[in-house]
Amino acid sequence: MIPGFSTPRLRALGSWIVGSLVAVICAALLFAWSGLYNIAASSGHLAVTRAFLEFGMTNSVRTQSAMIEAPNLVNDVDRVRLGAGHYQGGCAPCHGAPGEPANPIAKHMLPPPPTLAPHVKRWQDKHLFWIVKHGMKYTGMPAWASQDRDDEVWAVVAFLRRLPHLTPEGYRELAYGSASAQRRPVTALLSSGSDTPDIAACAKCHGTKSAGPTSSLVPRLAGQSETYLAQALRDYAENSRQSGIMEPIAAELDELTVKAVAAYYAGLERHRDRQPEPSLTGDHDAGEKIARNGAPEEAIPSCLSCHGQNAAERYPRLAGQPQRYLALQLGLFRSGVRANTERARTMAAIAERLSDRQIAQVTAYFASLPPLSLTQNMRDAAVDAPAKQGAQR
Amino acid sequence: MTFFQTCPALILAAVLLTGCGGDQSVLSPFSENARTVNILSNVLFIGGFLILAVVIVLAGLAVFGSAHLRRRLAGENTVVVGGLVFPLVTLTPLLLYGYALLGAGPAPLDGQRPLEVTVIGEQWWWRVIYTDSAGNSIRSANELRIPVGRPVKLSLKTADVIHSFWVPNLAGKVDMIPGRTNTLTLSADSPGIFRGQCAEYCGGAHALMAFKVVALPAKEFATWLEVEQSPAREPQSQVESEGLELFLANGCGGCHSVRGTPARGTVGPDLTHVGGRKTLAAGVLPNTAESIARWIRDNQEIKPENRMLPYRSLEPAELSAISSYLAGLR
Numbered sequence: 001m002i003p004g005f006s007t008p009r010l011r012a013l014g015s016w017i018v019g020s021l022v023a024v025i026c027a028a029l030l031f032a033w034s035g036l037y038n039i040a041a042s043s044g045h046l047a048v049t050r051a052f053l054e055f056g057m058t059n060s061v062r063t064q065s066a067m068i069e070a071p072n073l074v075n076d077v078d079r080v081r082l083g084a085g086h087y088q089g090g091c092a093p094c095h096g097a098p099g100e101p102a103n104p105i106a107k108h109m110l111p112p113p114p115t116l117a118p119h120v121k122r123w124q125d126k127h128l129f130w131i132v133k134h135g136m137k138y139t140g141m142p143a144w145a146s147q148d149r150d151d152e153v154w155a156v157v158a159f160l161r162r163l164p165h166l167t168p169e170g171y172r173e174l175a176y177g178s179a180s181a182q183r184r185p186v187t188a189l190l191s192s193g194s195d196t197p198d199i200a201a202c203a204k205c206h207g208t209k210s211a212g213p214t215s216s217l218v219p220r221l222a223g224q225s226e227t228y229l230a231q232a233l234r235d236y237a238e239n240s241r242q243s244g245i246m247e248p249i250a251a252e253l254d255e256l257t258v259k260a261v262a263a264y265y266a267g268l269e270r271h272r273d274r275q276p277e278p279s280l281t282g283d284h285d286a287g288e289k290i291a292r293n294g295a296p297e298e299a300i301p302s303c304l305s306c307h308g309q310n311a312a313e314r315y316p317r318l319a320g321q322p323q324r325y326l327a328l329q330l331g332l333f334r335s336g337v338r339a340n341t342e343r344a345r346t347m348a349a350i351a352e353r354l355s356d357r358q359i360a361q362v363t364a365y366f367a368s369l370p371p372l373s374l375t376q377n378m379r380d381a382a383v384d385a386p387a388k389q390g391a392q393r
Numbered sequence: 394m395t396f397f398q399t400c401p402a403l404i405l406a407a408v409l410l411t412g413c414g415g416d417q418s419v420l421s422p423f424s425e426n427a428r429t430v431n432i433l434s435n436v437l438f439i440g441g442f443l444i445l446a447v448v449i450v451l452a453g454l455a456v457f458g459s460a461h462l463r464r465r466l467a468g469e470n471t472v473v474v475g476g477l478v479f480p481l482v483t484l485t486p487l488l489l490y491g492y493a494l495l496g497a498g499p500a501p502l503d504g505q506r507p508l509e510v511t512v513i514g515e516q517w518w519w520r521v522i523y524t525d526s527a528g529n530s531i532r533s534a535n536e537l538r539i540p541v542g543r544p545v546k547l548s549l550k551t552a553d554v555i556h557s558f559w560v561p562n563l564a565g566k567v568d569m570i571p572g573r574t575n576t577l578t579l580s581a582d583s584p585g586i587f588r589g590q591c592a593e594y595c596g597g598a599h600a601l602m603a604f605k606v607v608a609l610p611a612k613e614f615a616t617w618l619e620v621e622q623s624p625a626r627e628p629q630s631q632v633e634s635e636g637l638e639l640f641l642a643n644g645c646g647g648c649h650s651v652r653g654t655p656a657r658g659t660v661g662p663d664l665t666h667v668g669g670r671k672t673l674a675a676g677v678l679p680n681t682a683e684s685i686a687r688w689i690r691d692n693q694e695i696k697p698e699n700r701m702l703p704y705r706s707l708e709p710a711e712l713s714a715i716s717s718y719l720a721g722l723r
Contacts, residue, residue: 294647296659297552299700301647305658312642314706342706349702 041110053111057136061123065130073125073158078324081174081215083159085205086152086245088175091116094140097175099168109140117164128157145244148337151328152244155217176204177214201249202261212271216322220371222268225313229262231343240340242332270371280323280368282360290362300353303362314343320371326363330354417588419561423608426564426579429494436490440483451475507546507578508539514549514556514569516595517602517699518662518675523618531622532650534662535675537606538621540614541584547577557593560606566592581608586671598696603676624653625665625722636718639711643704651722661701669723674699685716 031037045053073079087097094113096102106113120128133153135143144153159174166174199208205218213220221229235241236250237258253261294302305311307318318326332338333351354362414421422428455466465471506526513520523531539545549558551569559566564579591602609617628634637654640646646656652665667673670680674696678684689712692701707715 294658294660299648299660301644301658301660301702303647305647306644310642311644312639315644342703346702346704346706 041108044110050111057139061127061130064134065126068126068129070125070129070157071154073154073161076158078215078217079155079158080162081159081177082152082205082217082245083155083157084162084171084174085177085214085218086156087159087163088204089201090245090248091156092175098163098166098171100171111139113140116160117166120160120164125157125161128160129153132156132160145247146242148242149244151217174214176200177207177211199261199264202265205245206265207271209268210272213322216324217328219316219321219325220271221265222271223371224266224316226259226262226266227313228316229265230258231314233258233262235341235344241344242337242340280364282323282357282362282364284361284364284368287358287361287363287365290358291365295358298353300350300358303366307366318366319369321366323363323367326366327359330359330363334359416586417561417590421562423583423585423587424563424579424581427562430565433491433494436487440487444483505544507544509546509548510537510539511548511550512537512558512569513552514558514591514595514602515552516554517591517598517696519602519604520552520662523621525618525622529622531618532663533621533666533670535604535672536670537589537604538614538617539579539581539606539608540611541581541608542611544578544580547579549575549577554595555593556591556595556602558589559592560587560589562587563606568593581606584608584610588676590676597698601675601677601696603672605671605676607671620669620723621666625651627653628718629721630717632714633718633721636714636716639707639715640718643707643711643715645715648701664719664722667722668720680720682713682716682720685719686712689715 091097092100093103094106094109095116098117102113102115123131129150131141133144133147133150135141146152162174202221205214206221207213209222212222232241233250233253236243236246237253239247241247250258290300291303294300294305303318306315309317311317329338330351333344333348334354336348338344339348419427419430419434422431451466454462458466509524511520511522511524513522519535519537521533521535521537523533525531537547547558547567549567549569550573551571553571555571556569557566558569558577560579562585563581564577567575567577569575585608587606587608589604589606591599593599595602628637640651641655646654646658648658648660650657650659650663650665652663656664667685668680672678673680673684674688674692677696678688688695688701689704689707691705692699693703
């Protein structure tokens with residue numbers, strides 16, 4: 001027993017504490033019940049409230065992101081361009097962009113979404129990553145739409161690092177890619193009857209007939225089958241394929257538009273851009289061997305049996321796809337992120353058997369091939385197939 | 394003892410004895426090897442029984458016998474005779490007899506050129522490769538066809554872990570050990586279909602790693618081998634043609650070979666004559682078009698963690714076309 005604190009005095013102190021707590025809770029309930037507190041966004045915060053919230057937010061971000069390890073984002077143009085493409089549709093409506101002020105509606109949120117350029121300096125890469133991935137309670141900042149796609153979040157962070165240095169022209173070039181010149185409705189390109197969806201949402205990253213994708217993290221869609229492209233969009237819309245970038249875009253498309261977009265890209269024989277010379281990491285010849293014959297000792301089938309020119313339309317053609325994109329997707333298959341459809345599960349089972357080395361090899365091989373369009377494939381196949389079959393007999 | 398008192402015992406004996414026959418039983422030998430094993434087992438069983446009887450009698454005497462008898466049993470002689478002399482004179486001849494009976498090394502070929510077959514255990518199926526006199530190899534899986542009366546020289550290997558090749562009606566177990574080739578020579582006396590089973594635990598689906606051995610009269614075997622050597626049967630109907638097309642377009646050829654088509658994968662079983670086999674998936678399913686469709690779709694449920702890819706994205710019509718094509722490959 002501590003001297004001076006006899007049992008009756010302790011009891012009295014206890015009752016006093018409990019009584020005060022009950023009184024405070026009652027007062028709080030009464031205050032909330034009365035509706036006297038003004039929750040209006042229009043009324044703003046007191047300066048002291050704002051300072052307190054800011055203090056709490058800053059420290060929360062720092063503490064919560066303490067364990068994150070950031071990849072090297074310096075000079076990663078592919079990430080910057082992919083991040084820019086998403087920023088334009090996903091972030092700029094609220095945060096604004098160089099030459100494009102935020103929507104006035106967003107400006108009247110509380111807190112108003114800040115113009116990011118001056119703020120980016122305050123944060124390290126991992127802080128920005130945490131904010132973009134998890135969003136913030138009570139601010140209207142949403143979490144990333146696909147919590148398994150950290151790779152996409154890092155792309156946005158890479159872009160945010162570039163943001164303070166961008167002129168309006170620089171921003172337009174990054175964010176809209178070739179689409180800035182091609183803002184025409186897809187129906188005009190297809191001359192078919194439908195709503196008038198704007199191909200620009202796709203073209204800003206995936207390019208158009210005259211220009212390929214802006215980033216090697218983005219697949220080249222020209223020449224893929226309509227079946228495959230439409231199914232990919234449906235998978236994104238149904239959240240059975242994970243992407244914080246593609247899911248929001250696909251979710252807005254109706255079936256007619258899905259078909260129109262798929263038909264547009266399937267109809268392009270190839271992107272008429274100069275395909276960037278792939279700087280390949282990985283043994284290209286070893287990759288060709290796996291692609292053609294598989295690796296039977298590890299139960300890995302040949303890639304071309306499903307991704308070659310004669311395969312069913314439900315599978316994508318891999319020739320000429322950027323190595324970085326292919327390696328990224330194989331990683332997603334292997335880690336189980338891209339394994340939510342029956343089709344993806346077939347591929348995921350194979351990807352689990354691939355080593356990092358083999359992934360580097362096969363992706364180097366496919367990236368080195370000239371992109372072949374399906375229409376062209378079909379023509380070649382029709383000429384080649386009888387001769388080939390005869391030779392094998 | 395009346396009939397009704399003995400009846401349950403008789404019924405029980407009858408039920409137990411049914412386990413002694415059948416297509417996977419050491420007690421019903423169909424080859425010289427199996428018969429030798431059977432004879433040796435019988436010698437051991439009967440001898441062991443007799444020794445047990447003597448021991449029981451001696452134990453009884455040691456407890457209930459006269460004082461004189463008990464004193465003699467407790468003497469040093471009992472230990473010397475029962476513990477040293479008796480095991481020496483029984484076990485030594487038995488060892489020599491066993492060596493003589495089983496023969497060290499492969500069984501004699503009696504001047505006949507053996508049929509050479511390589512069997513490779515894989516998790517969880519059997520790759521079977523026949524080699525003809527010209528050195529050509531014919532690939533099959535999960536079924537071994539042999540001619541009656543001719544010795545068959547099996548080279549037993551493994552692609553992964555230790556398996557054990559065991560066809561009780563024809564021969565004893567022989568392990569398949571990584572990095573080694575074990576040889577087993579056997580020959581069947583009379584035609585029949587026997588079941589074999591992996592006899593060494595080799596992972597989750599070990600119990601689902603069985604196979605059939607079909608012993609055929611020499612002439613029938615020759616006919617069968619000729620068919621097995623030939624390329625796959627051409628599709629015979631619209632559905633089968635579609636089946637072949639779908640088989641190729643969905644990448645099945647990445648793992649499986651169908652000779653005569655562009656499918657030339659070597660990861661999984663050769664399917665050139667899959668329709669002619671008795672079972673599917675290493676003795677797990679009866680070989681019908683329905684089973685094939687079920688296997689393509691649900692193979693991970695039927696044999697968990699096997700290396701065949703799950704193909705649940707195929708439409709029912711596609712599955713049925715592929716399976717009718719494959720079932721037709723006799």
